[in-house]
Amino acid sequence: xxxxxxxxxxxxxxxxxxxxxxxxxxxxxxxxxxxxxxxxxxxxxxxxxxxxxxxxxxxxxxxxxxxxxxxxxxxxxxxxxxxxxxxxxxxxxxxxxxxxxxxxxxxxxx
Amino acid sequence: xxxxxxxxxxxxxxxxxxxxxxxxxxxxxxxxxxxxxxxxxxxxxxxxxxxxxxxxxxxxxxxxxxxxxxxxxxxxxxxxxxxxxxxxxxxxxxxxxxxxxxxxxxxxxxxxxxxx
Numbered sequence: 001x002x003x004x005x006x007x008x009x010x011x012x013x014x015x016x017x018x019x020x021x022x023x024x025x026x027x028x029x030x031x032x033x034x035x036x037x038x039x040x041x042x043x044x045x046x047x048x049x050x051x052x053x054x055x056x057x058x059x060x061x062x063x064x065x066x067x068x069x070x071x072x073x074x075x076x077x078x079x080x081x082x083x084x085x086x087x088x089x090x091x092x093x094x095x096x097x098x099x100x101x102x103x104x105x106x107x108x109x110x
Numbered sequence: 111x112x113x114x115x116x117x118x119x120x121x122x123x124x125x126x127x128x129x130x131x132x133x134x135x136x137x138x139x140x141x142x143x144x145x146x147x148x149x150x151x152x153x154x155x156x157x158x159x160x161x162x163x164x165x166x167x168x169x170x171x172x173x174x175x176x177x178x179x180x181x182x183x184x185x186x187x188x189x190x191x192x193x194x195x196x197x198x199x200x201x202x203x204x205x206x207x208x209x210x211x212x213x214x215x216x217x218x219x220x221x222x223x224x225x226x
Binding site for chain 2: 046
């Protein structure tokens with residue numbers, strides 16, 4: 001069974017700090033990796049996608065992928081209180097579905 | 111460009127009843143996927159429709175069924191509702207089958223179903 005694991009948190013960081021969110025996955029055939037942000041009571045919003053090993057930067061967000069270690073992470077620089085949300089890691093193996101982790105709750109304190 | 115829209119936004123049903131949830135895909139998207147998200151958990155894949163045919167199914171019983179129409183909108187039907195069916199139901203559309211050409215999913219606002 002394909003699994004995606006995340007620490008449920010909460011991860012608490014002060015405003016302006018770097019938040020580091022981690023995700024591991026079990027299926028070595030996984031090809032596409034996504035980070036979604038979900039505010040309480042809302043639907044998930046895609047914030048980053050990454051397909052090859054290394055880093056991908058988009059504004060304050062950096063996604064990191066290491067396929068050998070089956071590990072994907074999301075860094076949020078200059079964290080803001082508005083970044084407080086649950087972050088979902090999702091993995092696709094070229095099949096028809098995304099497998100999601102349980103999410104990490106991030107709290108950014110002013 | 112209109113995004114994915116779902117209706118209704120909230121629904122309360124009684125155990126044993128049947129429910130139909132609706133989804134309009136984003137313009138130009140021919141693939142619709144449905145996910146169930148229980149409170150405090152990540153979304154779980156129910157099934158996907160591509161050009162009106164079911165194209166993959168997760169670990170959900172047959173009382174979860176669906177349809178896709180020629181305009182690519184979709185319905186999710188759940189029969190014989192159980193208390194554990196209470197969840198946020200998410201619809202997502204894409205321009206290709208998920209996993210083909212790395213097509214990311216963009217979700218609608220979801221339908222919150224409560225079964226009492």
